[in-house]
Amino acid sequence: MASNVYNLFIINKSGGLIFYKDYGSLGRLDTNDSLRLASLWHSMHAISQQLSPTLGCYGIELLEADTFDLRCFQALTGTKFFVVAEPGTQGLDSLLKNVYGLYVDYVLKNPFYEVEMPIRCELFDLSLTQLIRKDKGVIGR
Amino acid sequence: MADAPKKGTLRAAYRRAADIKPRDARTWQVSLNAFAFLFSEMVQYNQTRVDNIAELEHRLEHAGYGVGLRMLELLCHREKGNRREVRLLGILSFVHSTLWKSLFGKVADSLEKGTENEDEYMISEKELLVNRFISVPKDMGAFNCGAYVAGIVKGVLDGSGFPARVTAHFVPVEGQPRPRTTILIKFSEEVLQREARLS
Numbered sequence: 001m002a003s004n005v006y007n008l009f010i011i012n013k014s015g016g017l018i019f020y021k022d023y024g025s026l027g028r029l030d031t032n033d034s035l036r037l038a039s040l041w042h043s044m045h046a047i048s049q050q051l052s053p054t055l056g057c058y059g060i061e062l063l064e065a066d067t068f069d070l071r072c073f074q075a076l077t078g079t080k081f082f083v084v085a086e087p088g089t090q091g092l093d094s095l096l097k098n099v100y101g102l103y104v105d106y107v108l109k110n111p112f113y114e115v116e117m118p119i120r121c122e123l124f125d126l127s128l129t130q131l132i133r134k135d136k137g138v139i140g141r
Numbered sequence: 142m143a144d145a146p147k148k149g150t151l152r153a154a155y156r157r158a159a160d161i162k163p164r165d166a167r168t169w170q171v172s173l174n175a176f177a178f179l180f181s182e183m184v185q186y187n188q189t190r191v192d193n194i195a196e197l198e199h200r201l202e203h204a205g206y207g208v209g210l211r212m213l214e215l216l217c218h219r220e221k222g223n224r225r226e227v228r229l230l231g232i233l234s235f236v237h238s239t240l241w242k243s244l245f246g247k248v249a250d251s252l253e254k255g256t257e258n259e260d261e262y263m264i265s266e267k268e269l270l271v272n273r274f275i276s277v278p279k280d281m282g283a284f285n286c287g288a289y290v291a292g293i294v295k296g297v298l299d300g301s302g303f304p305a306r307v308t309a310h311f312v313p314v315e316g317q318p319r320p321r322t323t324i325l326i327k328f329s330e331e332v333l334q335r336e337a338r339l340s
Binding site: 109112121126 | 174177178180181182183184185188274275276277278281286318319
């Protein structure tokens with residue numbers, strides 16, 4: 001069964017892609033495309049904050065397209081987490097919060113990780129795969 | 142109790158602090174997150190001051206050594222009624238249970254005698270607390286932050302008169318994605334000679 005989640009991105013506060021991973025066979029991107037999408041999203045997110053008619057807007061949270069949903073979560077530090085998933089997928093916001101939790105645990109508490117740099121932490125990958133696998137059951141249905 | 146310290150003196154205060162027994166274990170726990178961040182900073186701090194991995198390992202071990210000496214004093218007073226272990230197996234089980242319980246809230250997963258050498262003992266832990274959030278990058282080879290815990294163990298052993306070389310290693314476990322950490326204790330010759338004399 002293909003997961004409903006296509007891919008997961010983490011971008012640092014200056015818009016650089018620091019983590020990217022495909023889940024399932026649909027919607028795979030090559031390295032250039034993933035970098036492009038990440039920086040594009042970063043700028044769009046920043047512009048949306050300025051353009052928003054409501055006060056205290058933190059940027060786009062959900063982008064609904066014909067073929068995918070893009071859900072974004074921005075941490076207080078400016079690090080953005082977003083997933084691309086099948087249209088109409090539920091529970092993506094809580095998935096992102098959980099991903100944030102894992103990031104805080106296995107990336108920030110790792111003495112060998114440099115802040116704002118690409119994430120290469122074995123434990124983070126491992127627990128992320130577990131989380132997505134567990135979530136497949138919940139979101140997938 | 143020949144010289145009970147005078148009330149209100151510094152010595153009295155120290156003695157009171159050491160006397161407090163952890164009746165409710167939960168009140169003696171510290172935040173794992175706080176510890177993880179502190180430990181991470183400690184590793185990073187030391188990393189900027191060394192040229193190679195062996196040196197980093199040595200520095201972590203040294204940091205643990207002082208903790209070990211102090212833990213020995215404290216636990217002997219609190220748990221053992223000011224008695225110290227003088228026999229090899231006694232001190233090993235002290236490390237494996239008493240020390241581990243007080244540091245990590247549980248006894249160590251296993252304590253084994255080395256199969257190849259008489260003077261080697263191993264304490265294994267499926268997931269060592271200090272390694273809980275740490276992924277060691279591939280280019281650092283076999284480096285293990287458990288060197289800190291190895292240092293603590295060394296401090297305890299040295300302090301009680303069992304000089305030993307203590308090192309931490311990753312040991313892969315079948316069917317598990319994560320290796321376990323083994324603390325390898327290699328006692329000095331004189332320890333074994335004394336032990337043979339005693340038995």
